[in-house]
Amino acid sequence: MAKTPTHSNGKREDNLFFVVGDEKKxxxxxxxxxxxxxxxxxxxxxxxxxxxxxxxxxxxxxxxxxxxxxxxxxxxxxxxxxxxxxxxxxxxxxxxxxxxxxxxxxxxxxxxxxxxxxxxxxxxxxxxxxxxxxxxxxxxxxxxxxxxxxxARYRELAASLKKTVEQRSAALKKAHSRLLQQEKMMAVGQLAAGVAHEINNPLGFIASNLRTLAKYIDRYRQLISALQQATATLPAEGQEPLQALSKKLKIAFIDEDLQELLGQSEEGCHRIKKIVADLKGFSHIDDGETTATDINIELERTLNVLTAQIPEGCRVSKDFAPLPSLLCQPALLCQVFVNIITNALQARKQGLHLKLSTQKSHNTITIEISDNGPGIPPHLVNRVFEPFFTTREVGEGTGMGMAVAYDIITAMAGTIKIDSSEDRGTTVTIRLPLKV
Amino acid sequence: MIEFDEQKKRLVLKLVYYGPALSGKTTNLLCLHDLLTKEGRGDLMMLDTKDDRTIYFDLLPFFLKTPSGLKIKVKVYTVPGQVRHDATRKAVLQRADGVAFIADSQATEARNNSTSFDNLETNLSLVGLNIERIPLVVQYNKRDLDDIIDEANIRRVWDPTGIPVYLTSALKGWGVLESFADLARQTYHSIDKRYDLAGRHGLSSSEFVSRLTTRS
The missing domain is CATH 3.30.450 (Beta-Lactamase)
Incomplete structure (x- = not known):
């Protein structure tokens, strides 16, 4: 509305005052x-x-x-x-x-x-x-x-809305890919646990049968030994066909080899058992919850699961200090280790030296995983924790590994940092507080 | 607001007849024009009308001189009542010294009356005037008609406000002069303190009113 007069005398301070009917001469x-x-x-x-x-x-x-x-x-x-x-x-x-x-x-x-x-x-x-x-x-x-x-207000609102929506979308996209990654890990874990369970049963009777078989074979050998002694008393023309048959059937070699075969088979069973146990432990299918965790054991497990990916001629050195148990979700921690160790294993094809070490100081556990690979170019070091950042070919890497590791460690109130130089390779250092 | 020129010894007062369309504001002025003496009164000036409806305003000027030589001009305006002429109403209402609200007594007009009174209150505040303080009389006009709101109802509504109400017929000349005199008296008292009309200029309230309401 038009301005209102501000004074009783009708004078306007702010604007024109339109008077109708002023006195005229x-x-x-x-x-x-x-x-x-x-x-x-x-x-x-x-x-x-x-x-x-x-x-x-x-x-x-x-x-x-x-x-x-x-x-x-x-x-x-x-x-x-x-x-x-x-x-x-x-x-x-x-x-x-x-x-x-x-x-x-x-x-x-x-x-x-x-x-x-x-x-x-x-x-x-x-x-x-x-x-x-x-x-x-x-x-x-x-x-x-x-x-x-x-x-103007609406424009401003619309502009900030666009920005907010963009931010939210980015956050959602990030969260979504993390979920995907975690789900993938979970699926792998479940699969591993399932496989482990399925393998355990046949493995059980194979191992048991092997032991029985060894016993049975032992009895056969006793019998054969007794038969051989009895045969020795026979006349020469009586012994000859038996000796010829024994030679033809390579009984002496079989007797020798049998021990080795059984030993190897038992050794194989033992290894399968260990791998299955590690797979089971690694997948943590039974304990997604927070539990007291020994980080050294988790590192071992992870390494065992990744055995197939360790290139030939790779040297793995472990320097584990005794650690107090840490209250955390071991499944998540294993995921972090897998992501970092996988990266390290891909650092070089020949002459790879993977070093794992743990230390305890004050109230902190320090985990170092390093390789002697070509290192990360300085201008890319800062981008390693970015989601979707990858230098690998499309389809080879998701670019999520380090981002997920960063999120998990940060959520545990820890820190993760990367030191990399072209002559010394790359070292990832994780520090976790003992009391959160 | 009052216009006062000390040097020229002039005082100009503005009284405004406000109210809904066709309530009889112009008829009020015509009636005053007919009833009052030509002495000290100008002609009724009716600015352009369309089908007898006011679209600008009407103006009936009065002129009087106090014994001290102060020249007082009293200009009585009407506003156009039709809703669409609100800007004109605001323009005319500016610097008003007193307001006569002309209501239509017909029972069918109750809503228009209250709408127009709300409009008066709004417009007064928009031009910087306070309805609580400005000299104000209310007329219930057209008392000569049949289907009209009864007096008891009017009193019940208006008496608590303390605003004087007059039952009039501008067409027949009933109550028009009385309500005008009341408005003139109230206006006199509202400015007397500031200009000391009685003391310095020798003009009493009754003298002022009677000079404005002398019949021909």
Missing amino acids: LTELMTCQEVAPLLQGIIQAGACYAVIVDDNSIRLWDHGRPETNRATCQVSKGLFLEGEEVAAIMVQGVQDNTPLIQGLASLAQTTLQGLAQNNLKLMLTTELHTSVVNLSQEELLAVNAKLTASE
């Missing part, structure tokens, strides 16, 4: 061009002099010349504006013409008042028009300003 209401023809007419009609004076007797307009020689008559009539006498018209003529002069004065008075009244009306109408137009314009401007302001 007669000279504002009539112009010389309007009055002059009338006064001229009065003179032409027979008067000598016509003059309009205001209420202070100041001459406003006149025509003709005052008669000084002859006897004159003067007729004066008041001019009223809004009930107030603001001026007078005086008409002068020779005395003989008195009735004419009186008539002319009355005529002039009526005409001039009519003129003033009509002009006032016109001015008031114009003033009001202007005032209303100005008021409306002010109102429109105010409305416009409000609309502009609200539009």
Whole structure:
């Protein structure tokens, strides 16, 4: 809305104040061009002099010349504006013409008042028009300003909304890929656990059967040994076919090899058993919960699971200090180790030296995993923890491994950092607080 | 607000007849024009009308001089009542010294009356005036008609406000002068303290009112 007056005297401090009906002077209401023809007419009609004076007797307009020689008559009539006498018209003529002069004065008075009244009306109408137009314009401007302001607010809102949506989408995308990764790990874990279980049963009877088989074979050997002793007492032509058969069947070699075969098989069973146990332990299918965990054991397990991926000729050195158990989710920790060790194992094809070490100092457990690979170029070191950052071929790496490791370690209130140089390879250092 | 020019010894007062469309504001001024003496009164100026409906305003000016020589002009305005002329109403209402609210007594007009009164309150505050303080009279006009709201109802609504209410017929001339006199008296008292009209200018309240309401 238009501004409001701020003072009781009506003065406006801030803006225009559109006043309708301000007091007008007669000279504002009539112009010389309007009055002059009338006064001229009065003179032409027979008067000598016509003059309009205001209420202070100041001459406003006149025509003709005052008669000084002859006897004159003067007729004066008041001019009223809004009930107030603001001026007078005086008409002068020779005395003989008195009735004419009186008539002319009355005529002039009526005409001039009519003129003033009509002009006032016109001015008031114009003033009001202007005032209303100005008021409306002010109102429109105010409305416009409000609309502009609200539009700006909406624009701002929309802009920040876009930004917020982008941020949220990025966060969601990140969370989503992490979930995928974790799910993948879980699926692998479940699969491993399932496989381990399925393998355990046949493995059980294979191992048991192997032991029984060894016993049975032992009995056969006892029998064969007894038979051989008995045969030795036979005459030579009686022994010959048996010896020939024994030679043909390579019984002596079999007797020797059997021990080895059984030993190897038992050894194989033992290894399968160990791998299955590690797989089971690694998958932590039974304990996704927080438990007291020995980090050294988890590292061993991880390494065992990854055996197949360890390249030929790789040297693995372990330097584990005895560690107090840490309350954590071992499954997550294993995932971290897998991700880091996998990276290290891919560092070089020949002559790889993988070093794992653990230390305890004060209230911190430090785990170092290092390789003697080519290192990470300095300009990429900072990007290693970025999700989807990978230098491998499309399809070979997700670029999520280190990002997930970073998230897990950070969630455990720990730190993870990477030191890498081209001559010394890469070392990943994880520090975990013992009391969280 | 009052216009006062100390040097020219002039005082200009503005009284505004407000109210819903067709409630009889112009008729009020016509009635005053007919009833009052020509002495000290200007002609009723009716700015353009359309089908007899006010679209600008009407103006009835009065002029009087105090014994001290102070010239007082009292300008009585009407506003256009139609809703669409709100900007004009605001323009006319500016610097008003007193307001007469002309309500339509017809039972069917109750809603229009209250809408218009709300509009008066709003517009007064928009032009910086306070309805609580400005001299104000209310007229229930058209009492000569049949289907009108009864007086008891009017009193019940308005008496608690303390605003004087007049039952009038501008067409018949009932109550028009009385309500105008009341408004003039209230206006006098609202400015007397500031200008000391009685003391310095020798103009009493009753003298002021009677000068404005002298019948022809």
